[in-house]
Amino acid sequence: MMDTDKNEERDELRGRFTRFMEICVRNARFNYCKMLSREIPTISIEDVPEHILVEEHPPEYKSGRDFDFEEEKLSEAFRTLPLMKRRILTMLFVEQLSPQEIASHLNCSVQYVYNQRSLALKSLRRIIADRGDDA
Missing domain, CATH: 1.10.10.10 (Winged helix-like DNA-binding domain superfamily/Winged helix DNA-binding domain)
Known part of the structure; x- marks a missing residue:
């Protein structure tokens, strides 16, 4: 009788722990994906084609107020x-x-x-x- 009570208690604790770990893993996965979505994609300056870096025509500024x-x-x-x-x-x-x-x-x-x-x-x-x- 005692062994079955202990086994049932152990099974209940395992079930609770398993559920706890599932929730922790799910939340960690969610937080990781959220963090990845916030990252701004970047590219190395060496990978940018030179023609994009060189501006052929300088920007023309409007007369009057140029900046706020x-x-x-x-x-x-x-x-x-x-x-x-x-x-x-x-x-x-x-x-x-x-x-x-x-x-x-x-x-x-x-x-x-x-x-x-x-x-x-x-x-x-x-x-x-x-x-x-x-x-």
């Missing part, structure tokens, strides 16, 4: 933000502090940091979009 200077637009928009919003964005994106660390530095709540970040980013988007329409 997004960094300049962003820095101008950033300067128009209130000081606290600028400070929070600087701490988040430049100093790479967490919202909890910022809240402790500024003696405010974490939710306040999240709210100010959200409002600042909305303001930046609006300012950049408005200036893009004017140009």
Whole structure:
């Protein structure tokens, strides 16, 4: 009687372990395929035909505005933000502090940091979009 209980228990554990391993292998295979699909196919520069590398006609630039200077637009928009919003964005994106660390530095709540970040980013988007329409 005891041996059959042990065998049944062992079989149940084997079944659970087997199912666990099947799921692990399936997930690992899925993650591997996902990683492969993200890779950008590349080609060695030596394999590119020379006629493709040599440009016969230089590009002609349109008169007027040749480029949009997004960094300049962003820095101008950033300067128009209130000081606290600028400070929070600087701490988040430049100093790479967490919202909890910022809240402790500024003696405010974490939710306040999240709210100010959200409002600042909305303001930046609006300012950049408005200036893009004017140009």
